[in-house]
Amino acid sequence: xxxxxxxxxxxxxxxxxxxxxxxxxxxxxxxxxxxxxxxxxxxxxxxxxxxxxxxxxxxxxxxxxxxxxxxxxxxxxxxxxxxxxxxxxxxxxxxxxxxxxxxxxxxxxxxxxxxxxxxxxxxxxxxxxxxxxxxxxxxxxxxxxxxxxxxx
Amino acid sequence: xxxxxxxxxxxxxxxxxxxxxxxxxxxxxxxxxxxxxxxxxxxxxxxxxxxxxxxxxxxxxxxxxxxxxxxxxxxxxxxxxxxxxxxxxxxxxxxxxxxxxxxxxxxxxxxxxxxxxxxxxxxxxxxxxxxxxxxxxxxxxxxxxxxxxxxx
DNA sequence: TTTGATGCAAAAGTTTTGCAAGACC
DNA sequence: GGTCTTGCAAAACTTTTGCATCAAA
Numbered sequence: 035x036x037x038x039x040x041x042x043x044x045x046x047x048x049x050x051x052x053x054x055x056x057x058x059x060x061x062x063x064x065x066x067x068x069x070x071x072x073x074x075x076x077x078x079x080x081x082x083x084x085x086x087x088x089x090x091x092x093x094x095x096x097x098x099x100x101x102x103x104x105x106x107x108x109x110x111x112x113x114x115x116x117x118x119x120x121x122x123x124x125x126x127x128x129x130x131x132x133x134x135x136x137x138x139x140x141x142x143x144x145x146x147x148x149x150x151x152x153x154x155x156x157x158x159x160x161x162x163x164x165x166x167x168x169x170x171x172x173x174x175x176x177x178x179x180x181x182x183x184x185x186x
Numbered sequence: 187x188x189x190x191x192x193x194x195x196x197x198x199x200x201x202x203x204x205x206x207x208x209x210x211x212x213x214x215x216x217x218x219x220x221x222x223x224x225x226x227x228x229x230x231x232x233x234x235x236x237x238x239x240x241x242x243x244x245x246x247x248x249x250x251x252x253x254x255x256x257x258x259x260x261x262x263x264x265x266x267x268x269x270x271x272x273x274x275x276x277x278x279x280x281x282x283x284x285x286x287x288x289x290x291x292x293x294x295x296x297x298x299x300x301x302x303x304x305x306x307x308x309x310x311x312x313x314x315x316x317x318x319x320x321x322x323x324x325x326x327x328x329x330x331x332x333x334x335x336x337x338x
Numbered sequence: 339t340t341t342g343a344t345g346c347a348a349a350a351g352t353t354t355t356g357c358a359a360g361a362c363c
Numbered sequence: 364g365g366t367c368t369t370g371c372a373a374a375a376c377t378t379t380t381g382c383a384t385c386a387a388a
Contacts, residue, residue, distance in 0.1 A: 051342055051387050073378085088345040093378065109261045113353095114377055131312055140310060151321070158292060159326035160283055168318045169303070174311035203362050203367055225353085240370040245353065265378095266352055 038064060041104055050098060055080070055087045059095045063105070063119070070108055070116040070139060108166070110139060129167040135176035190216060193256055202250060207232070207239045211247045215257070215271070222260055222268040222291065258316070262291065281319040287328035 041060055042052050050056075062079035063071065073092050080087045096117060099105045105117045110132060131140040151162050172180065193212055194204050202208075214231035215223065225244050232239045248269060251257045257269045262284060283292040303314050324332065 046388090049342080053343060053387070055344070086345090089377095090346080090379075091344055094343080107263065109263065111259060111261060131306060131310060133312075134315060140312070142306065142310070147319075154283060154294065154321060158283060158294070160285075160292070160321075160323050161329050162321055162323040163286060164322040166320045166322070167299075169306060169312075169314055170316040170318070171312050171314040177313050198363090201367080205362070205368060207369070238370090241352095242354075242371080243369060246368080 041099070041102075044102055044104075045098075048098075048102065054085060055091050056095050058083055058085050058087075059092060060099075063099075063117075067119070070110070070118050072114050072116050074114065106164075110137075110168075112137065129169065131169045131171070133173040133176055134170050135172055135180070138173055140173070193251070193254075196254055196256075197250075200250075200254065206237060207243050208247050210235055210237050210239070211244060212251070215251075215269075219271070222262070222270050224266050224268050226266070260318070262289075264289065281321065283321045283323070285325040285328055286322050287324055287332070290325055292325070 038057075038060060042057070045052055045056070058080045059076055062076055062083070066075075066079075073089070073096055076096070077087065077089055077092045080092065096105065100107060100117070104120060106120055108116045108118055108130070110116060110130070129142045131142055132138070133140075147165060147167070151165070154160055155162055190209075190212060194209070197204055197208070210232045211228055214228055214235070218227075218231075225241070225248055228248070229239065229241055229244045232244065248257065252259060252269070256272055258272055260268045260270055260282075262268060262282075281294045283294055284290070285292075299317060299319070303317070306312055307314055
């Protein structure tokens with residue numbers, strides 16, 4: 035559902051033009067699937083497809099796609115923004131489990147926050163659009179290493 | 187419990203020195219309580235106490251305090267990092283409810299995520315240190331305005 | 339032909355770093 | 364006195380912007 039033609043059509047409907055740079059950027063982005071990609075990675079991906087492109091063009095494309103709701107900005111505190119594809123057809127949240135040592139990001143599907151959302155909407159008079167849960171800690175690999183090193 | 191002497195002692199124990207700049211920075215930080223402060227705000231706060239200080243000193247102090255676990259970095263996508271004081275004596279999480287229109291941040295105390303944490307620790311073999319939940323949407327004020335404007 | 343897009347370079351903004359001078363312990 | 368800290372300026376980084384040129388529709 036979230037494929038190239040859908041995005042291209044939506045772009046045209048918005049009055050945006052579909053240029054080779056934009057098309058390739060979207061192709062690269064779609065080929066990355068659920069991953070969390072940075073603007074730099076998109077830039078490299080487009081260049082690897084033998085298309086010369088400027089950083090600012092990627093930034094501008096990403097901005098448009100975010101406004102359109104096809105991608106969402108995430109911040110994992112590694113110095114730059116990351117984006118990921120949205121699931122348009124259903125509200126299907128996933129959460130991020132982040133290792134404080136190696137930076138690995140594990141995804142977890144879970145909709146159990148729905149009860150909390152209802153509570154917030156009632157108690158705080160708030161209309162919820164989205165949410166983001168990040169759990170920080172140590173993955174099993176790093177934890178083993180740390181125990182071996184008698185660290186902490 | 188989270189007071190000046192505790193932090194100062196911990197600094198000395200770590201081999202760090204307690205300079206006027208550092209002391210004042212910590213005082214300002216403590217006077218802000220639970221708020222989410224930026225480095226810039228700390229910088230202004232220290233200067234308002236008639237102490238000349240350089241930005242880099244604040245950045246370095248904040249870095250040390252984060253390493254020591256007294257403060258945590260938060261990112262509300264407003265262009266720079268924000269920090270907040272940690273509750274050292276107990277695991278008492280709070281969550282952030284963020285208005286997408288006016289940027290207001292509401293805090294919410296809730297420990298209901300404990301069940302989820304246990305599940306993650308078992309299923310994913312992950313040692314959890316911290317977590318962060320951000321709920322995005324529209325506060326009642328902004329929602330009223332939007333309805334009045336027939337927006338969306 | 340009109341309007342939006344591109345690409346470069348420069349600007350903007352936060353955060354980091356090198357280094358000589360100064361302060362804490 | 365030795366080591367850590369400071370402060371300045373400059374660098375490093377990501378992201379944004381201005382503008383002349385170019386291309387999609």
